[in-house]
Amino acid sequence: MTHIEAVFEHGLFRPVQPISLPEQTRVTVAVPDLASVIPTPDVREVLSRRHSSGSTDTAARHNEHQP
Numbered sequence: 909m910t911h912i913e914a915v916f917e918h919g920l921f922r923p924v925q926p927i928s929l930p931e932q933t934r935v936t937v938a939v940p941d942l943a944s945v946i947p948t949p950d951v952r953e954v955l956s957r958r959h960s961s962g963s964t965d966t967a968a969r970h971n972e973h974q975p
Contacts, residue, residue, distance in 0.1 A: 914921040921937060
């Protein structure tokens with residue numbers, strides 16, 4: 909079996925390297941699970957990002973959301 913690396917774009921699989929197949933050759937494409945293709949962010953990296961709300965006094969609005 910030959911493995912061909914391809915990129916999926918605009919609804920089509922485009923081979924990364926030239927392929928020597930006759931036109932109209934029917935092939936079967938095996939696609940890995942999306943979980944192994946799409947990288948998931950590392951939770952520690954996401955939580956370590958700094959967020960700036962612009963407010964320097966975080967306790968100033970504490971009571972606004974209390975019942």
